[in-house]
Amino acid sequence: MPATKQGAAGTGLSPALWRPVADTLAFLVTLTAICWALSVPRYLGLGFYPQQFFAAILALVLPIAFLTLPARRHEAREFVPWHDALLALVSFAAVAFIAVGYPQFVLQIFSRPVEVWLPGIIIVVLVLEALRRATGWALVIIICAFLLYALFGNLIPGRLQGRPQNWQLLSGYMALDSNGILGLPMSVASTVVVAFILFGTLLGITGGSRFFTDAAMIGMGRFRGGSMKIAVLASALFGSISGSAVANVVGTGVVTIPMIKRDGYPGHKAAAIEAVASTGGQLMPPVMGASAFLMAEFLAVPYSSIVMAALVPALLYYVALFIQADLEAAKMGILPLPKSEIPEGRIVARGIHFALAFAVLIYLLFWQHYQPERAALWSAVVLIVTSLAIGYRGQRPTLRQIFDSMSGTGHSVVEIILISAASGLVIGVLNVTGLSFNLTYSLVQIGGGSAIVLLALSAIVCIVLGMGLPTLGVYVLLAALVAPALIQVGIDPIGAHLYVLYFGMMSMITPPIALAAFAAASIAKSPAMATGWAAMKFGWLAYIIPFLFVFSPTLLLIGAPVDIAIAIATAIVGVWLVSAALAGYFVARLSPVLRTLFAMCGLLALVPAGAFSGAVFTDVIGVIGGIVLMASEIMRNRRDPAPAEG
Known part of the structure; x- marks a missing residue:
């Protein structure tokens, strides 16, 4: 019995x-x-x-x-x-x-x-x-x-x-x-997702996760606001593999959020920047989250095409976060981490073998064109071999731990498998009833054939549908319901799918149901709604950049190299200007008038030259105006330096 x-x-x-x-x-x-x-x-x-x-x-x-x-x-x-x-x-x-x-x-x-x-x-x-x-x-x-x-x-x-x-x-x-149920989402979850979750689990037992946090400390700990920058970098690395914004918050936030608070940041800001960094991890190549692999299957394109298209928007997302972390630190007088808390470089250098596993992964994915699941499995083998041979900080995985990681991976994928199976029900209904065509037609009709109206309407639909849902479930719904309408009005298919993915994921940091922000708030013991609003402020670029790359594919690395380079350069200038306006600080506190001017010039500079006829002039005005504003602030601060707030 x-x-x-x-x-x-x-x-x-x-x-x-x-x-x-x-x-x-x-x-x-x-x-x-x-x-x-x-x-x-x-x-x-x-x-x-x-x-x-x-x-x-x-x-x-x-x-x-x-x-x-x-x-x-x-x-x-x-x-x-x-x-x-x-x-x-x-x-x-x-x-x-x-x-x-x-x-x-x-x-x-x-x-x-x-x-x-x-x-x-x-x-x-x-x-x-x-x-x-x-x-x-x-x-x-x-x-x-x-x-x-x-x-x-x-x-x-x-x-x-x-x-x-x-x-x-x-x-x-x-x-x-x-x-x-046994359709495309299950195909991706049962193969690609399991392989990458196994890879991530092995990183945990071999000390790889600790290595990346240590590397982030060495890279950012010596600068002002180092704790915030460590959180941004560590979350970008870990979130790319975890596939879940909430899991990323819990996995890295328990280390980074107390560190940020200890440096003097308010709890809600510490939680907010971790939530935004964790959410963006799923947009960050080379791995990205599970949704990116499903996107490649939906569009019937190589995964490398998705990665290349997502690269510049993701980098701009994190550039905006880094700049805001730096400006917040300057405004509040936050010093670098104490030297005693920064690990020694020679010790961290012993973990460089972890980079070999990622190098193998990138090589197999982009040069040998392996299937993602096979590339992840071979990278996992390399990770196991190098960890057994070299280890990190005295940590070597035992055979028992490696064996148990198989079981741990199986438990970790239960939720994603269930979401994928249930997502198949939605796809099945859309196919068998004709709702997919009807909904696409209705959205296009409501938008009146106007791309900008349809994009604004779609953004609202994406955020509302995404509230309270896991990322993979959000993307499947939006890819089936909203993306076809965007493609119908002439938007590039990859741009349309990235658009719905961005706005679907923004539900993770957008009140009233901001799961990633609320999870971070529980760790920081900060007010949930205050954390959500602060997360929206830190993640401001994610609400704007999808509009930019659907109108100008140069930000998706589509177009002439010169046009792409100019679009990226002007976008970085725009990101810096708007971030300064939101922080209210550049080299000193900005008055309300200056904040408005910084924001206006930044938004003009963000618009790619190919977005519409005459957009090149908005770029010129924004960049020149921004350079003049920054130069005048630097010169004024040299004449009359202002102390940072303590």
Whole structure:
């Protein structure tokens, strides 16, 4: 008989029983993904549909969710209630049944046999329940609205009226079709995301995460506002791999936020800059977040194309953060970190082997054109070998830790797998009902064919839809609902998808539901809303630059090299001027009039010359006016130096 115990939640499975089961399933998730990425079935002469592999991953993930996630979120779990154990068993059986019989069942979807629609209903319901436990109600409610539309779309008046679907057909379609649960989002999450999460987990156990924080301290700790700059740099490096703004805040913020506060920054500003830096990590090449890999699949372009397009906007994003960190430090009189807190260069230099793993990753991705998951796995092998041979600060991973990292990776990807599976439901509804075309047409009609009106409307839709949702779920929704309308009015497809990704992610730092900002506020023990508003101020460029790169692809590295260079140079000048205006400080405090002039010249300089006819003149006016303003402030401060605020 299994071990049981009476507790607050009633009789259930004891930790001695359910935890090994969950860990084993998590290990199998990672192992299965690795075997598929390395084409092990093909070498063994076995043939499978990709959807059978996705179903196998889901069959392992759903039981983990029901074993580890309590019905009430944030509730401690020790004993697993019998009903959750039953849900874990039923979910495994239903999805495994689909996985095994997929070659026959996929041909019978439209004939609606009970062996197709009954498991389909079970899988859809259990995916939504597991998603609710992992992420809350917001995404579940949105997906349920889509499913109701699929069933009763004929009752919607006007252009958005849809074709009603038979419930038996719909359940089978969602569970088996490549446009449903087992579709493109699951493809990316089950391969690319698992591989990169494994890489990130290995960085943690080998000391790589500590190395990057130490390197950031050496690089930035000797400058004023060094703690803020360390947070920006460390979060950019870690967030690129983590794929989650909130996970990045929690992972790096526990170190950086207390450091920033200790230097004298207010708690809400310390939390805000960490939240903004963590959010931007998912926009930062070479790895970026999981959404970037999905974007490459949506657009059917090489991942390297996405990286190159995202490079300049991401760099400008962090340039703006660095400048604001520096100006805030100057205004408040924040000194560099004490020398005692900065690690010795010769010690940190011993961790340079971690850079080799990233060099291998970049080489395989961009020169050898490996699939992202394969490149990540080979980089992980290099990381393990060099860490075992060299180590860092006396830290070498044990074989047990490496083995356990497989299980840890499986647990880490549960939420992303669930979001991806649920996102397939949205894509399925859009395809089967024709809502995708209808919504695109309606947005274009509302915008009156005007690109600027449609962009403004889309930005609002993106931020509203993104509130309370994880990044991957936000992007899938926006890529399906909003991006086609932008492409319809002539915007470059990569620009359109980056546009919705930027504004979808800005929901992470935009009140009233700013998940990344609120997570940082909880660490800093600062007011949540004050942190959210400060995060919006620090992340101001992310609200502007998407408009710029859709009108002028030079910021996406599309165009003549000279035009690209000029656009980047003027944008940097503009970023500096607007950041100074927002901080109210350049080399000394700025009066309200000067702040207004700095902001006006900065915004004019930000506009790329190719954005519209005559934009070259706005560039010239902004840059010349900005240079004059900065020069006059420098000269005035030399004549009459003003002490920094303490």
